[in-house]
Amino acid sequence: MVDVRGLLCPMPLVTVRKEIEKNNPATLEVLFDDKGALDNVTRFVTGLGYKTAVVKEGSDFKLVLTK
Amino acid sequence: MKKINWPVVLAGGLVGLAAVVLTALGNPANMGFCIACFLRDIAGATKMHSAAVVQYFRPEIVGLVLGAFIMSVASKEYRAKAGSSPATRFVLGAFVMIGALAFLGCPLRMMLRLAGGDLNALIALFGFAAGIGIGVVCLNKGFSLKRAYDVGKAEGSILLVVLTGLFILSLAVPSLFAFSEKGPGSMTAPALVALLIAAVVGAAAYKTRLCMAGGIRDGIMFKDFRLLYGFVAVFVIALIGNIVMGSFKLGFAGQPVAHSDHVWSFLGMALVGWGSVLLGGCPLRQLILAGSGNGDSAVAVLGMIVGAAFSHNFGLAGAAASADAAGGVGTKGRIAIIIGFIVFAVISMMNLPKKED
Numbered sequence: 001m002v003d004v005r006g007l008l009c010p011m012p013l014v015t016v017r018k019e020i021e022k023n024n025p026a027t028l029e030v031l032f033d034d035k036g037a038l039d040n041v042t043r044f045v046t047g048l049g050y051k052t053a054v055v056k057e058g059s060d061f062k063l064v065l066t067k
Numbered sequence: 068m069k070k071i072n073w074p075v076v077l078a079g080g081l082v083g084l085a086a087v088v089l090t091a092l093g094n095p096a097n098m099g100f101c102i103a104c105f106l107r108d109i110a111g112a113t114k115m116h117s118a119a120v121v122q123y124f125r126p127e128i129v130g131l132v133l134g135a136f137i138m139s140v141a142s143k144e145y146r147a148k149a150g151s152s153p154a155t156r157f158v159l160g161a162f163v164m165i166g167a168l169a170f171l172g173c174p175l176r177m178m179l180r181l182a183g184g185d186l187n188a189l190i191a192l193f194g195f196a197a198g199i200g201i202g203v204v205c206l207n208k209g210f211s212l213k214r215a216y217d218v219g220k221a222e223g224s225i226l227l228v229v230l231t232g233l234f235i236l237s238l239a240v241p242s243l244f245a246f247s248e249k250g251p252g253s254m255t256a257p258a259l260v261a262l263l264i265a266a267v268v269g270a271a272a273y274k275t276r277l278c279m280a281g282g283i284r285d286g287i288m289f290k291d292f293r294l295l296y297g298f299v300a301v302f303v304i305a306l307i308g309n310i311v312m313g314s315f316k317l318g319f320a321g322q323p324v325a326h327s328d329h330v331w332s333f334l335g336m337a338l339v340g341w342g343s344v345l346l347g348g349c350p351l352r353q354l355i356l357a358g359s360g361n362g363d364s365a366v367a368v369l370g371m372i373v374g375a376a377f378s379h380n381f382g383l384a385g386a387a388a389s390a391d392a393a394g395g396v397g398t399k400g401r402i403a404i405i406i407g408f409i410v411f412a413v414i415s416m417m418n419l420p421k422k423e424d
Contacts (some may be wrong), residue, residue, distance in 0.1 A: 005214065006148060006150075006151065006214030006215040006216055007151075007211070007214050007215075008151065008212075008215075008346075008347030008348070008356070008361075008363075009276070009281065009347055009348070010206065010281075010284065010285065010288060010289070010347075011206075011211055011347070013288075013289065014206055014207075014288075017289075033146065033148075033217075034144075034146075035142075035144055036276045040291075043291075043293075044289060044291070059146065
């Protein structure tokens, strides 16, 4: 689980990119509190070939990535 | 070529159009919108500095914050957050302002000046991009001002409440404030019209995350040019507007509220670019974030206001060229910019991950 809540752009995307470059995970869960950051990361990981699903968790969002 | 994000393009176009309209309604030339200039005018209106030509409580600033607030609440996305290195953000905001006022404009006015044919702004654009490049290096090395946390709703609305309260007071009891009788501060669009136009722009900028620094930053870092289209749209629409209005004049000399001190315009805007990346967005974006509940961005804006006061109280701001003088950035302003680079370098290094991370 990568938690990018409370990080201003572009840090959510930087954090997720770093995790993917380091571990190349087949699945990854990312926790957001900002819709804009969620959209940015979704666009980025989709370009890398991940499938995405969003789960609302209270006022936060969990993005589930799978290859 | 990646898909064009039309909402961002439309928001950028809206900003460009609003700037042209506000100029036609009375704002200074190529200054329909200028976050740095307008925060400086507010600092003057509240007597934080005494530069008589730049004192006016600009409704545009209030409108931008208000529009972002309304849109974030309407979208159910308003969220009060704070605690991401606020004191550091204050200092970054102050030096961003010092750099911008050396050049005589924030990144938004830089594009509006360019759209008016002011080629001095092209030099500044190169500097801005170079500064963003330095910021990107910092981000790639792991720079972070750490995360913010949820705070009470009231905390997130402080800047909006203070600005709105002071704006209403400036209309109700104008004698409390200072208002320019000549110079850029005396050139104003009707207050309520400016407030309304800025609120619409603020709402659009919130919804699309429009950011003058973000476009170049994301282009360099992620090959994502989505925000850059908005940046270009501001220029294109303002350019068309200026040509239609007959106010386009290509060249370096004789440009409104501008100078041709290229080295220091370049360096001033490089400081703005670097600082904007470290802050997570340009001065416009800081206002929009503050409106949507980000207390850290509110602190950055307060830093900008204090930076503007310092700029004029200590003679750091650039002087516009006139028929009698070439204008430019004086020795004190140049030293302040160099100090700004040193401060940003220290802040950048202090906020890199520790080796054990």
